[in-house]
Amino acid sequence: MSSYKLKPPQIIISLFLLLLVIMAASMQMDLIGFFNQSIVKLVMNGVLVLSLIPMLNVGAGMNFGLPVGIVGGLLGMCLAVNFRLTGIHGFGMALLFSLLFCMLLGWIYGLILNRVKGREEIAGIFIGYSFIPLMNYAWTLLPFTNREMLYPIGGQGLRPRISLENYFNHVLDDLGVITVGAVEIPCGLLAFYALIAVFLYLFFATKAGRAAIAVGENESFARLSGINIEKTRMIAIVISTIIAGFGICVYAQSYGFIQLYDEPLSLTFPAIAAILIGGSTGKKTYIFEAVLGTYLLQSIYLLTVPIANAILVPELTEIIRTMITYGIILYALLIRERRGAER
Amino acid sequence: MKPGFGKQAFNSEYVVPIVFLALSLLAWQWSGLSGSFVFNQVINRFIRDGILVLSLVIPVVAGMGLNFAITVGAMSMQTAVLIMIAYRVSGVTGILLATVLGVVLAVILGYVIGVILNRVQGKEMITTIIIGFLFNSVYQLIFLVGFGSVIPVLNEEIILTRGIGVRNTVDLGMYRNTLDKLWLIKIGDLEIPLFMILVVLMFAAAIYYILHTRFGQQVKAIGSNTQTSEVLGINTLAVRIKVIILSTVLAALGQLAYLQNIGMFDVYTAHLTNDVISCAALLAGGATIKQAKIRHALLGVFLFHTLFIVSPQAGQNLFHNAALGEYFRSFVAYGTIALALIINIRTEKQYKKA
Numbered sequence: 001m002s003s004y005k006l007k008p009p010q011i012i013i014s015l016f017l018l019l020l021v022i023m024a025a026s027m028q029m030d031l032i033g034f035f036n037q038s039i040v041k042l043v044m045n046g047v048l049v050l051s052l053i054p055m056l057n058v059g060a061g062m063n064f065g066l067p068v069g070i071v072g073g074l075l076g077m078c079l080a081v082n083f084r085l086t087g088i089h090g091f092g093m094a095l096l097f098s099l100l101f102c103m104l105l106g107w108i109y110g111l112i113l114n115r116v117k118g119r120e121e122i123a124g125i126f127i128g129y130s131f132i133p134l135m136n137y138a139w140t141l142l143p144f145t146n147r148e149m150l151y152p153i154g155g156q157g158l159r160p161r162i163s164l165e166n167y168f169n170h171v172l173d174d175l176g177v178i179t180v181g182a183v184e185i186p187c188g189l190l191a192f193y194a195l196i197a198v199f200l201y202l203f204f205a206t207k208a209g210r211a212a213i214a215v216g217e218n219e220s221f222a223r224l225s226g227i228n229i230e231k232t233r234m235i236a237i238v239i240s241t242i243i244a245g246f247g248i249c250v251y252a253q254s255y256g257f258i259q260l261y262d263e264p265l266s267l268t269f270p271a272i273a274a275i276l277i278g279g280s281t282g283k284k285t286y287i288f289e290a291v292l293g294t295y296l297l298q299s300i301y302l303l304t305v306p307i308a309n310a311i312l313v314p315e316l317t318e319i320i321r322t323m324i325t326y327g328i329i330l331y332a333l334l335i336r337e338r339r340g341a342e343r
Numbered sequence: 344m345k346p347g348f349g350k351q352a353f354n355s356e357y358v359v360p361i362v363f364l365a366l367s368l369l370a371w372q373w374s375g376l377s378g379s380f381v382f383n384q385v386i387n388r389f390i391r392d393g394i395l396v397l398s399l400v401i402p403v404v405a406g407m408g409l410n411f412a413i414t415v416g417a418m419s420m421q422t423a424v425l426i427m428i429a430y431r432v433s434g435v436t437g438i439l440l441a442t443v444l445g446v447v448l449a450v451i452l453g454y455v456i457g458v459i460l461n462r463v464q465g466k467e468m469i470t471t472i473i474i475g476f477l478f479n480s481v482y483q484l485i486f487l488v489g490f491g492s493v494i495p496v497l498n499e500e501i502i503l504t505r506g507i508g509v510r511n512t513v514d515l516g517m518y519r520n521t522l523d524k525l526w527l528i529k530i531g532d533l534e535i536p537l538f539m540i541l542v543v544l545m546f547a548a549a550i551y552y553i554l555h556t557r558f559g560q561q562v563k564a565i566g567s568n569t570q571t572s573e574v575l576g577i578n579t580l581a582v583r584i585k586v587i588i589l590s591t592v593l594a595a596l597g598q599l600a601y602l603q604n605i606g607m608f609d610v611y612t613a614h615l616t617n618d619v620i621s622c623a624a625l626l627a628g629g630a631t632i633k634q635a636k637i638r639h640a641l642l643g644v645f646l647f648h649t650l651f652i653v654s655p656q657a658g659q660n661l662f663h664n665a666a667l668g669e670y671f672r673s674f675v676a677y678g679t680i681a682l683a684l685i686i687n688i689r690t691e692k693q694y695k696k697a
Contacts, residue, residue, distance in 0.1 A: 064469075112685060115688070116684065118688075121466070122466075123685060123688065126684060127681050129619075130677035133670040133671070133673040134678075136666075136670040140664065140666065156663075313488050315483070315508070316487075316488055319484050319488065322476065323477065323480040326473050326476040330459075330473045330477055333466060333470050333473065334459065
């Protein structure tokens with residue numbers, strides 16, 4: 001990681017964050033409270049961001065089809081809630097179910113993406129966008145039986161927001177919290193995050209992982225050295241999808257609700273923006289970059305809310321978020337293609 | 344024409360419209376809506392969305408794929424209309440001034456988009472999507488935060504009660520259907536707004552003409568092979584910028600037709616799904632991301648919107664749940680584009696290998 005250099009977007013984002021912290025401090029807001037929340041937010045969104053790495057490294061680009069993996073995770077959680085599994089055990093079962101769903105969905109997704117090699121990003125956007133209305137049918141028609149998940153009266157199918165209050169709300173957030181003064185460190189949550197990161201690190205140290213990186217760097221060279229391109233890409237895409245499924249489980253236990261229907265769409269672009277802010281350019285990406293990017297972006301999200309409220313235009317938060325999100329993605333597209341052209 | 348490419352074009356040019364026709368007819372049967380109601384609605388959609396769909400044709404011919412940044416053209420026109428309302432310029436002067444201002448904005452923004460797209464050749468579509476989203480946040484910043492705070496506004500009626508930001512909906516009562524009612528022909532229950540139909544057809548003719556000028560020949564040359572056309576001495580980058588400017592301006596004019604047809608102006612949402620719906624309509628008419636003709640656009644609007652109009656009612660009758668029809672609509676819109684991309688990219692590769 002010694003070769004890591006700060007790039008313009010990180011400098012701008014860091015300065016912006018610093019400005020926000022100064023503003024918050026001058027408005028006498030609770031900075032330690034923000035710090036505690038920022039750690040939770042890091043992991044809450046961080047697993048989804050980590051899920052992008054295998055696909056980036058295998059050369060399949062930014063995974064705009066993130067909703068595919070998210071849906072797998074949602075199915076897993078719905079199944080766990082349907083069987084009324086609670087606590088850490090319930091969360092574990094939700095992960096296990098989503099693992100199964102994501103393996104299947106990831107395999108199908110991989111088959112499609114292997115057909116559109118080189119154009120995964122644009123295809124991914126529309127695969128994601130068309131998969132969501134298809135899943136809306138599933139949420140409406142699947143025979144779930146737990147009354148707490150269904151529309152209370154009238155209506156048909158699952159609620160858009162299923163409360164996890166009685167199931168596995170905050171199970172990771174509240175696991176092994178160490179309190180030092182006012183600072184709270186959620187060790188269980190961080191340990192889960194670290195576990196995923198270590199898994200990714202170890203994966204890229206295996207033969208399959210090294211093959212994935214080789215394919216991402218130079219496909220024709222990798223083919224000549226006898227690597228099965230299709231199979232390597234498939235492994236990376238399935239792993240990406242599985243981690244995305246875990247990511248939404250972590251997100252939901254922290255948020256307190258399973259959000260169905262069109263919600264998965266709103267998570268894709270912020271996750272991609274986060275990894276780009278961390279220094280990725282849409283190609284080979286380090287785990288460190290994903291962590292840094294998520295932390296910077298989520299802290300900004302966190303701080304803009306009270307500040308925008310203080311100056312009486314609450315919509316400003318959302319506008320700033322979207323401007324940063326799409327701005328950084330556009331920047332990455334421009335930078336990456338220019339580098340590609342020089343080669 | 345490239346060899347081996349004709350077969351693919353033959354396939355989707357006829358298969359896709361036939362599938363849409365069959366689906367529309369089935370859904371229409373299930374919906375139980377009367378033929379004249381559906382006909383009037385479709386004609387209404389045709390004069391509402393026709394120009395927007397036509398604005399997509401030239402970028403496809405230039406090999407730049409579907410231009411999802413037509414939302415930027417739409418936002419230029421909306422900005423112009425809002426400025427006219429904010430400073431109380433009404434009547435014919437208002438419409439004309441708004442048109443001029445909207446077109447000027449569209450030219451400037453189209454130029455910017457063109458320059459950006461020249462740096463991302465081969466990834467134009469994904470870039471236009473992101474550009475559309477980014478401009479949308481800038482647009483929101485201007486009207487939700489800027490208007491009433493930094494920018495003074497004469498017309499207090501359109502401002503939120505807190506004094507900052509434009510309301511979600513602005514009434515366009517004075518402009519509503521002014522053009523649609525010109526030369527309105529009634530045959531029994533059927534209503535035919537002849538003037539606006541002619542306007543849409545005139546735009547179609549204009550684009551047909553442009554594609555057959557010297558400029559149009561250059562656009563086609565770039566679309567079939569960029570390298571060869573550069574060797575032939577065509578300034579590829581300049582032509583590509585002109586293509587996007589043209590598309591953005593057409594989209595701006597299309598949005599004007601759209602707004603006057605609806606008559607209520609949803610300031611923050613009116614432009615949002617226009618790109619996807621227009622692209623899906625173009626593809627439904629038999630176009631691909633490599634090939635588009637005027638007739639694809641015109642036919643596509645009819646086919647796509649027939650399905651769009653009847654599917655919620657069909658969902659209601661089949662499943663007793665109108666939401667299912669809505670999901671079907673979104674699925675058809677996005678699914679059409681996804682399928683077109685997957686099929687096209689694959690055939691593109693097979694062609695390269697051959």
